[in-house]
Amino acid sequence: MEYSLLENGIDSLKKAKTNIEEYEKYHKGSSYHFLKDAIIFLNHGIEILLKYILSKQNESLIFTDINLYMEAKEKLKNESKGKKNLFDFNNKRTVFDVDLGNGNKKKQLYTINLNEAIKRIKFLLDIDISEDVETAITLINDYRNHITHHSIILDEPSVNELVEKIKFLYSHILDFFQEHITERNVMNEVDAERYLYTKQEWEQYQRELEDFHYERAMSRISLDADEM
Template sequence: MKITLIENGLDSLRKGYDHLSIYMQLKVDNSEEPVRFSALKDSVLSVQHGIEILFKYCLAKEHELLLYSDISPKLKSAFKRRRNGEIEELYEADGVHTVTFKESIERLRDVCGLPIDKTFQDRLLQVEGWRNRITHSGVLLQEATVSKGLIDLRENLDSFLGAAIGPQYLEGQGKTELDVAYRTTIAVYGKLENKTKELTVERLIQVLKNNQIKGVKASDAFVIRDPNTALAVLQQMHGDGINYGCDLVNLHCSGSALVAEISPEGIMAIFTEDNETIYELCFDAIVIYVPKINNNQSPLVFIFSKKIAPEGNDPSLEEGENYRLQNGLSIIEDGRDLWEKEDYRQSNEDWDSESPVLPPHVPIVRFLSAGAACFMNVQGLEYASADRILKATDIGGPDALCQAFKDMLSQSNPKG
Protein backbone atom coordinates (compact mmCIF):
# COMPACT_ATOMS: atom_id res chain seq x y z
CA MET A 1 0.00 0.00 0.00
CA LYS A 2 1.31 3.45 -0.91
CA ILE A 3 -0.11 6.80 0.15
CA THR A 4 1.40 10.16 -0.68
CA LEU A 5 2.51 12.65 1.92
CA ILE A 6 -0.40 15.01 1.23
CA GLU A 7 -2.99 12.21 1.07
CA ASN A 8 -1.74 10.91 4.41
CA GLY A 9 -1.93 14.35 6.04
CA LEU A 10 -5.35 15.23 4.62
CA ASP A 11 -6.80 11.90 5.71
CA SER A 12 -5.57 12.27 9.30
CA LEU A 13 -6.71 15.88 9.63
CA ARG A 14 -10.16 15.12 8.24
CA LYS A 15 -10.53 12.14 10.60
CA GLY A 16 -9.36 14.26 13.51
CA TYR A 17 -12.13 16.78 13.05
CA ASP A 18 -14.65 14.00 12.39
CA HIS A 19 -13.74 12.63 15.83
CA LEU A 20 -14.18 16.12 17.29
CA SER A 21 -17.71 16.25 15.83
CA ILE A 22 -18.43 12.88 17.44
CA TYR A 23 -17.13 14.21 20.76
CA MET A 24 -19.33 17.31 20.54
CA GLN A 25 -22.41 15.14 19.99
CA LEU A 26 -21.43 12.86 22.89
CA LYS A 27 -21.16 15.99 25.04
CA VAL A 28 -24.67 17.06 24.04
CA ASP A 29 -25.95 13.55 24.82
CA ASN A 30 -24.30 13.62 28.28
CA SER A 31 -22.38 10.44 27.49
CA GLU A 32 -20.06 8.93 30.07
CA GLU A 33 -16.63 10.49 30.50
CA PRO A 34 -14.56 7.51 29.19
CA VAL A 35 -16.60 7.49 25.97
CA ARG A 36 -16.15 11.24 25.49
CA PHE A 37 -12.44 11.01 26.28
CA SER A 38 -11.94 8.29 23.67
CA ALA A 39 -13.40 10.48 20.93
CA LEU A 40 -11.45 13.56 22.08
CA LYS A 41 -8.21 11.55 22.32
CA ASP A 42 -8.65 10.25 18.77
CA SER A 43 -9.30 13.80 17.62
CA VAL A 44 -6.08 15.14 19.18
CA LEU A 45 -3.92 12.30 17.83
CA SER A 46 -5.28 12.51 14.29
CA VAL A 47 -5.31 16.32 14.10
CA GLN A 48 -1.72 16.63 15.30
CA HIS A 49 -0.53 13.87 12.95
CA GLY A 50 -2.32 15.47 10.02
CA ILE A 51 -0.81 18.89 10.71
CA GLU A 52 2.70 17.50 11.11
CA ILE A 53 2.50 15.59 7.82
CA LEU A 54 0.99 18.54 5.91
CA PHE A 55 3.65 20.88 7.29
CA LYS A 56 6.32 18.49 6.02
CA TYR A 57 4.56 18.44 2.65
CA CYS A 58 4.76 22.25 2.57
CA LEU A 59 8.48 22.11 3.37
CA ALA A 60 9.06 19.56 0.62
CA LYS A 61 7.23 21.80 -1.86
CA GLU A 62 9.72 24.58 -1.08
CA HIS A 63 12.77 22.28 -1.16
CA GLU A 64 13.20 18.60 -0.38
CA LEU A 65 16.17 19.20 1.93
CA LEU A 66 14.01 21.24 4.30
CA LEU A 67 12.36 17.99 5.39
CA TYR A 68 15.51 16.68 7.06
CA SER A 69 17.17 17.60 10.32
CA ASP A 70 20.61 18.00 8.74
CA ILE A 71 22.60 17.05 5.64
CA SER A 72 24.41 14.16 7.28
CA PRO A 73 26.55 11.46 5.59
CA LYS A 74 23.58 9.12 5.92
CA LEU A 75 21.34 11.54 4.06
CA LYS A 76 23.93 11.87 1.30
CA SER A 77 24.08 8.08 1.09
CA ALA A 78 20.29 7.97 0.89
CA PHE A 79 20.36 10.25 -2.17
CA LYS A 80 22.71 7.79 -3.88
CA ARG A 81 20.53 4.81 -2.95
CA ARG A 82 17.45 6.55 -4.34
CA ARG A 83 19.22 7.32 -7.62
CA ASN A 84 20.16 3.63 -7.85
CA GLY A 85 16.53 2.62 -7.30
CA GLU A 86 17.18 0.92 -3.96
CA ILE A 87 14.69 3.13 -2.09
CA GLU A 88 11.84 5.39 -3.19
CA GLU A 89 11.97 7.97 -0.39
CA LEU A 90 15.00 9.34 1.42
CA TYR A 91 13.48 8.78 4.85
CA GLU A 92 13.34 5.03 4.18
CA ALA A 93 17.10 4.89 4.76
CA ASP A 94 18.36 4.03 8.26
CA GLY A 95 19.62 6.95 10.26
CA VAL A 96 17.86 9.61 8.17
CA HIS A 97 15.73 11.85 10.38
CA THR A 98 13.07 14.36 9.39
CA VAL A 99 12.65 17.61 11.31
CA THR A 100 10.76 17.85 14.56
CA PHE A 101 7.31 19.42 14.60
CA LYS A 102 8.63 22.57 16.27
CA GLU A 103 11.45 22.84 13.74
CA SER A 104 9.01 22.42 10.84
CA ILE A 105 7.02 25.38 12.18
CA GLU A 106 10.13 27.52 12.42
CA ARG A 107 11.37 26.57 8.94
CA LEU A 108 7.99 27.30 7.35
CA ARG A 109 8.02 30.72 9.02
CA ASP A 110 11.70 31.69 8.80
CA VAL A 111 12.90 29.90 5.65
CA CYS A 112 9.74 29.71 3.53
CA GLY A 113 8.35 33.04 4.74
CA LEU A 114 4.88 31.67 5.47
CA PRO A 115 2.70 33.56 7.98
CA ILE A 116 2.77 31.85 11.37
CA ASP A 117 2.17 34.34 14.17
CA LYS A 118 2.67 33.64 17.86
CA THR A 119 -1.00 32.78 18.49
CA PHE A 120 -1.00 30.21 15.69
CA GLN A 121 2.34 28.74 16.83
CA ASP A 122 1.17 28.51 20.44
CA ARG A 123 -1.96 26.64 19.37
CA LEU A 124 0.08 24.23 17.27
CA LEU A 125 2.50 23.47 20.09
CA GLN A 126 -0.39 23.14 22.55
CA VAL A 127 -1.92 20.37 20.43
CA GLU A 128 1.48 18.67 20.19
CA GLY A 129 1.72 18.83 23.99
CA TRP A 130 -1.66 17.13 24.33
CA ARG A 131 -0.53 14.48 21.84
CA ASN A 132 2.65 13.80 23.83
CA ARG A 133 0.74 13.45 27.09
CA ILE A 134 -1.73 11.04 25.50
CA THR A 135 1.03 9.00 23.88
CA HIS A 136 3.56 8.80 26.70
CA SER A 137 1.70 8.94 30.02
CA GLY A 138 -1.55 8.87 31.90
CA VAL A 139 -3.60 11.84 30.92
CA LEU A 140 -5.46 14.60 32.69
CA LEU A 141 -6.97 16.98 30.14
CA GLN A 142 -9.62 19.64 30.52
CA GLU A 143 -12.27 18.69 27.95
CA ALA A 144 -13.47 22.25 27.38
CA THR A 145 -9.92 23.54 26.88
CA VAL A 146 -9.00 20.80 24.40
CA SER A 147 -12.19 20.97 22.34
CA LYS A 148 -12.10 24.77 22.16
CA GLY A 149 -8.41 24.69 21.27
CA LEU A 150 -9.05 22.33 18.35
CA ILE A 151 -11.98 24.46 17.15
CA ASP A 152 -9.93 27.68 17.32
CA LEU A 153 -7.06 26.01 15.50
CA ARG A 154 -9.28 24.99 12.57
CA GLU A 155 -9.65 28.56 11.30
CA ASN A 156 -5.86 29.05 11.46
CA LEU A 157 -5.34 25.83 9.51
CA ASP A 158 -7.86 26.71 6.82
CA SER A 159 -6.25 30.11 6.28
CA PHE A 160 -2.66 28.85 6.40
CA LEU A 161 -2.93 25.54 4.54
CA GLY A 162 -5.56 26.88 2.15
CA ALA A 163 -2.99 29.41 0.95
CA ALA A 164 0.08 27.15 1.20
CA ILE A 165 -1.48 24.10 -0.49
CA GLY A 166 -4.50 25.54 -2.29
CA PRO A 167 -7.83 23.96 -3.24
CA GLN A 168 -6.42 20.45 -2.80
CA TYR A 169 -6.31 21.05 0.95
CA LEU A 170 -9.79 22.53 1.17
CA GLU A 171 -11.36 19.88 -1.04
CA GLY A 172 -9.55 17.22 0.97
CA GLN A 173 -11.34 18.43 4.08
CA GLY A 174 -14.74 17.71 2.50
CA LYS A 175 -15.66 21.34 1.94
CA THR A 176 -18.21 22.40 -0.67
CA GLU A 177 -16.98 24.13 -3.82
CA LEU A 178 -18.30 27.44 -2.50
CA ASP A 179 -16.49 26.86 0.79
CA VAL A 180 -13.27 26.13 -1.08
CA ALA A 181 -13.62 29.36 -3.05
CA TYR A 182 -14.38 31.33 0.11
CA ARG A 183 -11.44 29.96 2.10
CA THR A 184 -9.10 30.43 -0.85
CA THR A 185 -10.26 34.03 -1.27
CA ILE A 186 -9.63 34.74 2.40
CA ALA A 187 -6.22 33.08 2.22
CA VAL A 188 -5.19 35.20 -0.78
CA TYR A 189 -6.90 38.54 -0.06
CA GLY A 190 -7.57 38.40 3.68
CA LYS A 191 -10.91 38.62 5.47
CA LEU A 192 -13.74 40.32 3.61
CA GLU A 193 -14.03 43.99 4.51
CA ASN A 194 -17.83 43.91 4.23
CA LYS A 195 -19.03 42.09 7.36
CA THR A 196 -22.52 41.57 5.92
CA LYS A 197 -21.06 39.86 2.85
CA GLU A 198 -18.84 37.72 5.04
CA LEU A 199 -21.78 36.57 7.16
CA THR A 200 -23.91 36.00 4.05
CA VAL A 201 -21.34 33.75 2.38
CA GLU A 202 -20.70 31.78 5.57
CA ARG A 203 -24.43 31.30 6.09
CA LEU A 204 -24.95 30.18 2.47
CA ILE A 205 -22.10 27.66 2.76
CA GLN A 206 -23.76 26.17 5.83
CA VAL A 207 -27.16 26.06 4.12
CA LEU A 208 -25.70 24.15 1.17
CA LYS A 209 -24.11 21.64 3.56
CA ASN A 210 -27.29 21.26 5.59
CA ASN A 211 -29.32 20.44 2.52
CA GLN A 212 -26.75 18.31 0.69
CA ILE A 213 -26.56 20.71 -2.27
CA LYS A 214 -23.25 20.16 -4.06
CA GLY A 215 -21.46 21.59 -7.06
CA VAL A 216 -22.25 25.25 -6.32
CA LYS A 217 -19.34 27.57 -7.02
CA ALA A 218 -18.72 31.29 -6.86
CA SER A 219 -20.03 32.64 -9.18
CA ASP A 220 -22.87 30.29 -10.09
CA ALA A 221 -26.62 29.78 -10.39
CA PHE A 222 -28.77 26.77 -9.62
CA VAL A 223 -32.41 25.68 -9.49
CA ILE A 224 -34.30 24.00 -6.65
CA ARG A 225 -37.62 22.42 -7.57
CA ASP A 226 -38.35 20.32 -4.50
CA PRO A 227 -40.68 22.43 -2.33
CA ASN A 228 -39.41 21.06 0.99
CA THR A 229 -35.78 21.69 0.09
CA ALA A 230 -36.65 25.16 -1.17
CA LEU A 231 -38.49 25.96 2.06
CA ALA A 232 -35.57 24.74 4.19
CA VAL A 233 -33.04 26.74 2.15
CA LEU A 234 -35.10 29.94 2.19
CA GLN A 235 -35.70 29.75 5.95
CA GLN A 236 -32.10 28.87 6.82
CA MET A 237 -30.63 31.70 4.75
CA HIS A 238 -31.98 34.20 7.32
CA GLY A 239 -30.61 34.89 10.78
CA ASP A 240 -27.41 35.79 12.63
CA GLY A 241 -27.39 39.29 11.20
CA ILE A 242 -28.58 38.27 7.72
CA ASN A 243 -31.88 39.85 6.68
CA TYR A 244 -33.47 39.29 3.27
CA GLY A 245 -35.93 41.72 1.77
CA CYS A 246 -37.98 41.13 -1.35
CA ASP A 247 -39.25 42.92 -4.44
CA LEU A 248 -42.45 41.54 -5.98
CA VAL A 249 -43.60 41.62 -9.58
CA ASN A 250 -46.57 43.85 -8.63
CA LEU A 251 -44.01 46.51 -7.54
CA HIS A 252 -44.55 45.94 -3.82
CA CYS A 253 -41.32 45.67 -1.85
CA SER A 254 -40.25 44.93 1.69
CA GLY A 255 -37.07 45.34 3.68
CA SER A 256 -37.74 42.22 5.72
CA ALA A 257 -39.41 39.17 4.21
CA LEU A 258 -39.68 35.70 5.74
CA VAL A 259 -40.81 32.55 3.94
CA ALA A 260 -43.26 31.16 6.48
CA GLU A 261 -44.47 27.88 5.03
CA ILE A 262 -45.49 25.77 2.06
CA SER A 263 -48.87 24.08 2.37
CA PRO A 264 -49.49 20.46 1.30
CA GLU A 265 -51.10 21.94 -1.82
CA GLY A 266 -47.85 23.74 -2.66
CA ILE A 267 -48.90 27.28 -1.67
CA MET A 268 -45.87 29.20 -0.40
CA ALA A 269 -46.50 32.03 2.06
CA ILE A 270 -44.08 34.95 2.42
CA PHE A 271 -44.68 37.36 5.31
CA THR A 272 -43.35 40.90 4.98
CA GLU A 273 -42.84 42.49 8.37
CA ASP A 274 -42.84 46.18 7.47
CA ASN A 275 -46.32 46.21 5.90
CA GLU A 276 -47.63 43.08 7.67
CA THR A 277 -48.81 41.41 4.49
CA ILE A 278 -48.86 37.77 3.41
CA TYR A 279 -47.83 37.12 -0.19
CA GLU A 280 -48.77 33.71 -1.57
CA LEU A 281 -47.95 31.76 -4.70
CA CYS A 282 -48.22 28.22 -5.98
CA PHE A 283 -44.59 27.12 -5.75
CA ASP A 284 -42.82 26.11 -8.95
CA ALA A 285 -39.09 26.55 -8.27
CA ILE A 286 -36.44 28.91 -6.96
CA VAL A 287 -33.37 30.10 -8.82
CA ILE A 288 -30.42 31.16 -6.65
CA TYR A 289 -27.65 33.31 -8.12
CA VAL A 290 -24.36 33.24 -6.21
CA PRO A 291 -22.10 36.24 -6.96
CA LYS A 292 -18.36 36.52 -6.63
CA ILE A 293 -17.06 36.40 -3.09
CA ASN A 294 -14.83 39.48 -3.05
CA ASN A 295 -17.48 42.06 -3.97
CA ASN A 296 -20.48 43.66 -2.24
CA GLN A 297 -23.18 41.86 -4.21
CA SER A 298 -25.92 39.86 -2.54
CA PRO A 299 -27.02 36.37 -3.49
CA LEU A 300 -30.31 36.66 -5.40
CA VAL A 301 -33.26 34.33 -4.98
CA PHE A 302 -35.96 34.35 -7.66
CA ILE A 303 -39.15 32.56 -6.66
CA PHE A 304 -41.30 31.19 -9.50
CA SER A 305 -45.01 30.44 -9.29
CA LYS A 306 -47.36 28.14 -11.19
CA LYS A 307 -50.62 29.34 -12.67
CA ILE A 308 -53.63 28.71 -10.41
CA ALA A 309 -57.31 29.66 -10.38
CA PRO A 310 -58.69 32.32 -8.02
CA GLU A 311 -60.55 31.43 -4.82
CA GLY A 312 -64.17 32.35 -4.03
CA ASN A 313 -67.26 33.19 -6.04
CA ASP A 314 -66.54 36.87 -6.55
CA PRO A 315 -62.77 37.35 -6.20
CA SER A 316 -60.98 40.67 -5.95
CA LEU A 317 -58.58 40.48 -8.89
CA GLU A 318 -55.77 42.73 -10.09
CA GLU A 319 -53.72 42.52 -13.29
CA GLY A 320 -50.47 44.05 -14.47
CA GLU A 321 -48.24 43.74 -17.48
CA ASN A 322 -46.90 40.30 -16.53
CA TYR A 323 -48.86 39.23 -13.46
CA ARG A 324 -52.36 38.44 -12.21
CA LEU A 325 -53.19 38.34 -8.52
CA GLN A 326 -56.03 38.06 -6.04
CA ASN A 327 -56.49 40.10 -2.89
CA GLY A 328 -57.74 38.42 0.27
CA LEU A 329 -57.64 38.52 4.05
CA SER A 330 -56.28 36.27 6.79
CA ILE A 331 -58.10 36.46 10.13
CA ILE A 332 -55.46 36.66 12.85
CA GLU A 333 -57.44 34.88 15.56
CA ASP A 334 -58.13 31.61 13.75
CA GLY A 335 -56.15 31.82 10.51
CA ARG A 336 -59.22 31.73 8.24
CA ASP A 337 -58.70 33.09 4.73
CA LEU A 338 -61.39 35.28 3.18
CA TRP A 339 -61.35 35.59 -0.60
CA GLU A 340 -64.58 37.35 -1.60
CA LYS A 341 -64.47 40.83 -3.10
CA GLU A 342 -66.97 42.10 -0.52
CA ASP A 343 -64.71 41.01 2.35
CA TYR A 344 -61.75 42.78 0.78
CA ARG A 345 -63.83 45.92 0.17
CA GLN A 346 -65.07 45.84 3.76
CA SER A 347 -61.53 45.50 5.12
CA ASN A 348 -60.56 48.76 3.41
CA GLU A 349 -63.53 50.51 5.01
CA ASP A 350 -62.71 49.02 8.40
CA TRP A 351 -59.38 50.86 8.52
CA ASP A 352 -61.25 54.15 9.06
CA SER A 353 -64.13 52.75 11.12
CA GLU A 354 -64.48 53.04 14.88
CA SER A 355 -66.53 49.82 14.93
CA PRO A 356 -65.08 47.52 12.24
CA VAL A 357 -67.19 44.65 10.93
CA LEU A 358 -64.28 42.27 10.38
CA PRO A 359 -62.12 40.90 13.21
CA PRO A 360 -58.39 41.78 13.22
CA HIS A 361 -56.75 40.58 10.01
CA VAL A 362 -53.80 41.00 7.66
CA PRO A 363 -53.94 41.33 3.86
CA ILE A 364 -53.13 38.42 1.55
CA VAL A 365 -51.83 38.98 -1.96
CA ARG A 366 -51.93 35.71 -3.94
CA PHE A 367 -50.23 35.50 -7.31
CA LEU A 368 -52.33 33.56 -9.82
CA SER A 369 -50.09 33.82 -12.89
CA ALA A 370 -47.08 31.70 -13.74
CA GLY A 371 -43.57 33.17 -13.75
CA ALA A 372 -41.15 34.98 -11.47
CA ALA A 373 -43.22 36.40 -8.61
CA CYS A 374 -40.42 38.00 -6.59
CA PHE A 375 -36.73 38.16 -5.90
CA MET A 376 -35.06 38.27 -2.48
CA ASN A 377 -31.74 39.87 -1.58
CA VAL A 378 -29.73 40.62 1.54
CA GLN A 379 -30.38 44.07 2.91
CA GLY A 380 -27.23 46.17 2.88
CA LEU A 381 -25.71 44.46 -0.16
CA GLU A 382 -26.00 45.39 -3.83
CA TYR A 383 -28.48 43.55 -6.05
CA ALA A 384 -27.40 44.82 -9.49
CA SER A 385 -30.20 44.68 -12.09
CA ALA A 386 -32.40 42.10 -10.38
CA ASP A 387 -35.41 44.43 -10.45
CA ARG A 388 -35.16 44.76 -14.23
CA ILE A 389 -34.96 40.98 -14.59
CA LEU A 390 -38.13 40.61 -12.51
CA LYS A 391 -40.05 43.13 -14.61
CA ALA A 392 -38.94 41.65 -17.95
CA THR A 393 -41.75 39.97 -19.89
CA ASP A 394 -39.37 37.51 -21.59
CA ILE A 395 -37.67 36.15 -18.46
CA GLY A 396 -38.79 32.59 -19.27
CA GLY A 397 -39.00 29.80 -16.68
CA PRO A 398 -36.59 28.81 -13.89
CA ASP A 399 -34.28 26.84 -16.17
CA ALA A 400 -34.11 29.68 -18.69
CA LEU A 401 -33.19 32.22 -16.02
CA CYS A 402 -30.60 29.91 -14.50
CA GLN A 403 -29.01 29.37 -17.91
CA ALA A 404 -29.04 33.11 -18.56
CA PHE A 405 -27.09 33.65 -15.35
CA LYS A 406 -24.61 30.93 -16.31
CA ASP A 407 -24.16 32.43 -19.79
CA MET A 408 -23.56 35.84 -18.25
CA LEU A 409 -20.94 34.39 -15.90
CA SER A 410 -19.28 32.50 -18.74
CA GLN A 411 -18.99 35.69 -20.81
CA SER A 412 -17.56 37.67 -17.89
CA ASN A 413 -15.06 34.89 -17.12
CA PRO A 414 -14.36 33.11 -20.44
CA LYS A 415 -11.53 31.05 -18.95
CA GLY A 416 -13.93 29.59 -16.34
Protein backbone atom coordinates (compact mmCIF):
# COMPACT_ATOMS: atom_id res chain seq x y z
CA MET A 1 0.00 0.00 0.00
CA GLU A 2 1.23 3.48 -0.85
CA TYR A 3 -0.52 6.51 0.60
CA SER A 4 1.09 9.64 -0.82
CA LEU A 5 1.03 13.24 0.40
CA LEU A 6 -1.33 14.02 -2.46
CA GLU A 7 -3.81 11.25 -1.59
CA ASN A 8 -3.59 12.12 2.10
CA GLY A 9 -4.24 15.82 1.52
CA ILE A 10 -7.15 15.29 -0.88
CA ASP A 11 -8.74 12.83 1.54
CA SER A 12 -8.56 15.38 4.39
CA LEU A 13 -10.16 18.11 2.26
CA LYS A 14 -12.99 15.71 1.38
CA LYS A 15 -13.57 15.06 5.08
CA ALA A 16 -13.47 18.80 5.80
CA LYS A 17 -16.19 19.34 3.18
CA THR A 18 -18.34 16.56 4.64
CA ASN A 19 -18.08 17.94 8.17
CA ILE A 20 -18.89 21.50 7.06
CA GLU A 21 -22.05 20.18 5.39
CA GLU A 22 -22.98 18.03 8.40
CA TYR A 23 -22.54 20.96 10.77
CA GLU A 24 -24.92 23.13 8.76
CA LYS A 25 -27.45 20.30 8.40
CA TYR A 26 -28.10 19.73 12.09
CA HIS A 27 -29.04 21.91 15.03
CA LYS A 28 -25.92 23.82 16.02
CA GLY A 29 -26.06 22.85 19.67
CA SER A 30 -25.70 19.17 18.80
CA SER A 31 -23.31 19.46 15.88
CA TYR A 32 -20.23 21.23 17.24
CA HIS A 33 -18.23 18.01 16.83
CA PHE A 34 -18.69 18.40 13.06
CA LEU A 35 -17.25 21.91 13.30
CA LYS A 36 -14.30 20.60 15.30
CA ASP A 37 -13.60 17.89 12.70
CA ALA A 38 -13.96 20.41 9.85
CA ILE A 39 -11.24 22.56 11.44
CA ILE A 40 -8.89 19.62 12.00
CA PHE A 41 -9.31 18.10 8.53
CA LEU A 42 -9.17 21.43 6.69
CA ASN A 43 -5.98 22.41 8.52
CA HIS A 44 -4.43 18.99 7.87
CA GLY A 45 -5.38 18.95 4.19
CA ILE A 46 -3.89 22.40 3.61
CA GLU A 47 -0.63 21.55 5.39
CA ILE A 48 -0.18 18.24 3.57
CA LEU A 49 -0.92 19.65 0.10
CA LEU A 50 1.40 22.63 0.63
CA LYS A 51 4.11 20.11 1.53
CA TYR A 52 3.23 18.15 -1.59
CA ILE A 53 3.76 21.24 -3.75
CA LEU A 54 7.14 21.82 -2.08
CA SER A 55 8.16 18.17 -2.46
CA LYS A 56 7.42 18.27 -6.19
CA GLN A 57 10.10 20.93 -6.50
CA ASN A 58 12.50 19.08 -4.20
CA GLU A 59 11.70 16.65 -1.40
CA SER A 60 14.27 18.31 0.88
CA LEU A 61 12.06 21.42 1.10
CA ILE A 62 9.61 19.72 3.46
CA PHE A 63 12.23 18.94 6.13
CA THR A 64 13.32 21.19 8.99
CA ASP A 65 16.99 20.16 8.71
CA ILE A 66 18.11 19.82 5.10
CA ASN A 67 21.62 18.66 6.09
CA LEU A 68 20.16 15.80 8.12
CA TYR A 69 17.91 14.96 5.19
CA MET A 70 20.98 14.73 2.92
CA GLU A 71 22.67 12.45 5.47
CA ALA A 72 19.62 10.18 5.41
CA LYS A 73 19.56 10.18 1.60
CA GLU A 74 23.24 9.25 1.46
CA LYS A 75 22.76 6.34 3.86
CA LEU A 76 19.68 5.20 1.97
CA LYS A 77 21.60 5.14 -1.32
CA ASN A 78 24.50 3.27 0.26
CA GLU A 79 22.11 0.72 1.76
CA SER A 80 20.55 0.09 -1.63
CA LYS A 81 23.98 -0.88 -2.98
CA GLY A 82 24.49 -3.48 -0.25
CA LYS A 83 22.54 -6.51 0.86
CA LYS A 84 18.85 -5.85 1.37
CA ASN A 85 17.21 -6.64 4.68
CA LEU A 86 15.12 -9.81 4.37
CA PHE A 87 12.20 -8.09 6.11
CA ASP A 88 12.30 -5.20 3.63
CA PHE A 89 11.31 -7.45 0.74
CA ASN A 90 8.92 -5.60 -1.58
CA ASN A 91 8.94 -2.62 0.80
CA LYS A 92 10.18 0.73 -0.36
CA ARG A 93 12.40 2.25 2.31
CA THR A 94 12.39 6.02 2.74
CA VAL A 95 14.60 8.55 4.53
CA PHE A 96 12.44 8.02 7.64
CA ASP A 97 13.59 4.38 7.85
CA VAL A 98 17.31 5.25 8.05
CA ASP A 99 19.12 5.22 11.40
CA LEU A 100 20.74 8.60 11.96
CA GLY A 101 23.36 9.55 14.52
CA ASN A 102 25.48 7.29 16.71
CA GLY A 103 24.99 5.64 20.10
CA ASN A 104 23.00 7.77 22.48
CA LYS A 105 23.00 10.68 20.04
CA LYS A 106 20.30 9.40 17.74
CA LYS A 107 18.82 11.95 15.37
CA GLN A 108 15.39 12.11 13.81
CA LEU A 109 14.03 13.73 10.70
CA TYR A 110 11.14 16.15 11.13
CA THR A 111 8.99 17.80 8.51
CA ILE A 112 8.14 21.49 8.64
CA ASN A 113 4.96 22.86 10.21
CA LEU A 114 2.18 24.71 8.41
CA ASN A 115 3.56 28.21 8.99
CA GLU A 116 6.98 27.24 7.65
CA ALA A 117 5.34 25.56 4.64
CA ILE A 118 3.60 28.84 3.80
CA LYS A 119 6.89 30.75 4.01
CA ARG A 120 8.70 28.30 1.76
CA ILE A 121 5.86 28.28 -0.76
CA LYS A 122 5.99 32.09 -0.92
CA PHE A 123 9.72 32.77 -0.76
CA LEU A 124 11.39 29.66 -2.17
CA LEU A 125 8.87 28.80 -4.88
CA ASP A 126 7.64 32.38 -5.45
CA ILE A 127 4.00 31.29 -5.32
CA ASP A 128 1.65 34.00 -4.12
CA ILE A 129 -0.81 33.36 -1.30
CA SER A 130 -3.23 36.23 -0.76
CA GLU A 131 -3.15 38.02 2.58
CA ASP A 132 -6.80 37.12 3.26
CA VAL A 133 -6.19 33.42 2.65
CA GLU A 134 -2.97 33.39 4.70
CA THR A 135 -4.75 35.13 7.58
CA ALA A 136 -7.57 32.58 7.43
CA ILE A 137 -5.08 29.68 7.37
CA THR A 138 -3.32 31.09 10.44
CA LEU A 139 -6.63 31.51 12.26
CA ILE A 140 -7.81 27.97 11.51
CA ASN A 141 -4.39 26.61 12.49
CA ASP A 142 -4.62 28.43 15.83
CA TYR A 143 -8.06 26.95 16.48
CA ARG A 144 -6.79 23.51 15.53
CA ASN A 145 -3.93 23.84 18.02
CA HIS A 146 -6.31 24.90 20.79
CA ILE A 147 -8.60 21.95 20.04
CA THR A 148 -5.87 19.29 19.89
CA HIS A 149 -3.62 20.57 22.68
CA HIS A 150 -5.96 22.20 25.17
CA SER A 151 -9.56 23.39 24.82
CA ILE A 152 -11.68 26.04 23.16
CA ILE A 153 -14.60 28.19 24.36
CA LEU A 154 -16.54 30.41 21.93
CA ASP A 155 -19.75 32.40 22.20
CA GLU A 156 -22.32 32.18 19.41
CA PRO A 157 -21.16 35.27 17.44
CA SER A 158 -17.59 33.93 17.50
CA VAL A 159 -18.79 30.52 16.31
CA ASN A 160 -20.69 32.13 13.43
CA GLU A 161 -17.61 34.14 12.47
CA LEU A 162 -15.47 31.00 12.61
CA VAL A 163 -17.88 29.10 10.36
CA GLU A 164 -17.71 31.89 7.76
CA LYS A 165 -13.90 31.84 7.92
CA ILE A 166 -13.88 28.07 7.40
CA LYS A 167 -16.16 28.31 4.36
CA PHE A 168 -14.14 31.21 2.95
CA LEU A 169 -10.87 29.33 3.37
CA TYR A 170 -12.27 26.07 2.01
CA SER A 171 -13.50 27.77 -1.15
CA HIS A 172 -10.35 29.80 -1.83
CA ILE A 173 -7.88 27.06 -0.97
CA LEU A 174 -9.57 24.76 -3.50
CA ASP A 175 -8.92 27.41 -6.16
CA PHE A 176 -5.28 27.60 -5.03
CA PHE A 177 -4.68 23.85 -5.20
CA GLN A 178 -6.56 23.55 -8.48
CA GLU A 179 -4.09 26.06 -9.95
CA HIS A 180 -0.87 24.68 -8.46
CA ILE A 181 -1.48 20.92 -8.50
CA THR A 182 -1.89 20.30 -12.20
CA GLU A 183 -1.44 16.53 -12.30
CA ARG A 184 -4.76 15.92 -10.56
CA ASN A 185 -8.12 17.66 -10.72
CA VAL A 186 -8.18 18.42 -7.00
CA MET A 187 -11.36 20.48 -7.08
CA ASN A 188 -13.33 17.84 -8.93
CA GLU A 189 -12.12 15.08 -6.59
CA VAL A 190 -12.89 17.06 -3.44
CA ASP A 191 -16.03 18.92 -4.49
CA ALA A 192 -17.54 17.93 -7.84
CA GLU A 193 -20.40 20.42 -7.45
CA ARG A 194 -17.95 23.27 -6.87
CA TYR A 195 -15.97 22.20 -9.95
CA LEU A 196 -18.99 22.68 -12.21
CA TYR A 197 -18.95 26.41 -11.52
CA THR A 198 -16.54 28.89 -13.03
CA LYS A 199 -14.81 31.08 -10.47
CA GLN A 200 -17.10 34.01 -11.32
CA GLU A 201 -20.23 31.84 -11.13
CA TRP A 202 -19.14 30.46 -7.78
CA GLU A 203 -18.50 33.93 -6.35
CA GLN A 204 -21.95 35.03 -7.55
CA TYR A 205 -23.50 31.93 -5.99
CA GLN A 206 -21.74 32.67 -2.71
CA ARG A 207 -23.00 36.27 -2.70
CA GLU A 208 -26.56 35.14 -3.35
CA LEU A 209 -26.29 32.57 -0.57
CA GLU A 210 -24.99 35.20 1.86
CA ASP A 211 -27.86 37.53 0.91
CA PHE A 212 -30.35 34.73 1.50
CA HIS A 213 -28.99 33.95 4.97
CA TYR A 214 -28.87 37.66 5.83
CA GLU A 215 -32.49 38.22 4.79
CA ARG A 216 -33.59 35.13 6.73
CA ALA A 217 -31.77 36.34 9.84
CA MET A 218 -33.35 39.80 9.55
CA SER A 219 -36.82 38.30 9.15
CA ARG A 220 -36.31 36.30 12.34
CA ILE A 221 -35.28 39.45 14.20
CA SER A 222 -38.41 41.18 12.91
CA LEU A 223 -40.64 38.28 14.04
CA ASP A 224 -39.02 38.23 17.48
CA ALA A 225 -39.60 41.98 17.84
CA ASP A 226 -43.29 41.61 16.90
CA GLU A 227 -43.76 38.94 19.56
CA MET A 228 -42.38 41.14 22.34
